[in-house]
Amino acid sequence: MSAASAARTLRVGTRGSALAVAQTTVVANAIARATGQDVELVTVTTQGDTSRESLASLGGTGVFASALRDSLLASECDLIVHSLKDLPTGAHPGLVIGAVPRRADARDALCADDGMTLDLLPEGARVGTGSPRRVAQLLARRPDLEITDLRGNVDTRLGRVADGDLDAVVLAAAGLERLARDDAITEYFTLSDVPTAPGQGALAIEVRAGDERGSGALAKALATINHVTTHAAVLAEREVLAGLEAGCAAPIGAHAQIDDGLFFLTATVYRPDGTEQLTSSHAATPDGMNARDLEVAGRDVAQRVVAELLAAGAADLAPLGGAR
Known part of the structure; x- marks a missing residue:
């Protein structure tokens, strides 16, 4: 059993904004119910909270994640809660997304x-x-x-x-x-007309690699609060960002959903002044509704969407680089 699982009190890292605390409290309460352990919030100040510069000039919304991740790696907390749209798509050494709860309104x-x-x-x-x-x-x-x-x-x-x-x-x-x-x-705004940032409306619970596995209390809590279809949908949306090598602040909207046995994904890249846009939509039929089958279907549709957007000139339409 990991140190995090054995601890009587689980420490949940969060930004200090009212919104971050509100959404982290929902996660903390769910974990407390699932584990029967005490849970406390640990407030972490990030660069995105202290700087008044635009997010684009700071390198995108990833500035909200780095200090939280440092706190987790330093064992100052046992898990951290992000707004998923603020989380860069690149893997962070030593950390994994342990769970994604059911998504709220993505609009x-x-x-x-x-x-x-x-x-x-x-x-x-x-x-x-x-x-x-x-x-x-x-x-x-x-x-x-x-x-x-x-x-x-x-x-x-x-x-x-x-x-x-x-x-x-x-x-x-x-x-x-x-x-x-x-x-x-x-x-x-409707998602069909105004697709939002990949992962918008969803939360990501990040833990140290290994803490998501096994029979410990934290691993069980993560499995309990993870929402399989939400997790698969947001992973597919983030695959679009990764495939386009785009930063969090790139002018891209994407939305995935699983409906009636089909996995749908639509993504749009915009010229920054709004004068032009490119859209691609694809669907796949997962072999099943388990996490693995949904992940495979999501990756498939994301790859096809990315290929179509790049072939249509998405890289020339908008600046896609930035924090990933």
Whole structure:
């Protein structure tokens, strides 16, 4: 049994933002129920929390992961919880994703003044987002918009709309719902029209390699809270990023789902100004619904999607490099 499994109290590393603490608390409670052990949160400050620079200039959302991973490798905690869309696709030596719980709402949401939808925003409206993908998607629908780079926690972002500094902001629906701020949503964007970041709405539980195996309490907890179809879907989405050699902040949307025995995956690469996009969709029939069969099907569709996008010129359409 590993030291983590034998410990009476399991330490769960998290960023200190209200959203990170809220979603980590859900995971911690699930682990406590599965193990019967005490669980405590360990707050870790990351570069992404302290810098006010844009995520693109910092190298993408991977800046939220590095300090958490250092803490885990230093045995300052036993597991860490990431928003999966913040996690680089490259493997990190000594660490593995031990579980992915059931995904929350993967959609993006508009939070606008006076209950407006995107189509109803006035000409030249000021809309805030820190995501190059969202910038491209917004400009594709409304090239007249004035897009403002946006950082800060959810309350800070919503406050800029309430104060009249911005007409609207675009945020992840899952985050708003986890903070009970979904009352601010004035429009949900459909995934078919506005595919979101690979892994959006999902959480990743990362552990030291080996702690996910065996009969210890932590390994059992990970197996209990892992949602097989969510895990397979987000792995396929992340395979698209990896296959395109794209960073977390690249203007790419992807969404996978398993429905009626079929594994579907769609991905879109955008020109940063929203004037052009390339989309590829493929499906596969898994041999079964177990983790291994779903992983094989997901990798198959991801490889076909990547090949089609590259053949169509995706690498020339948008800057794809960055933290992976």
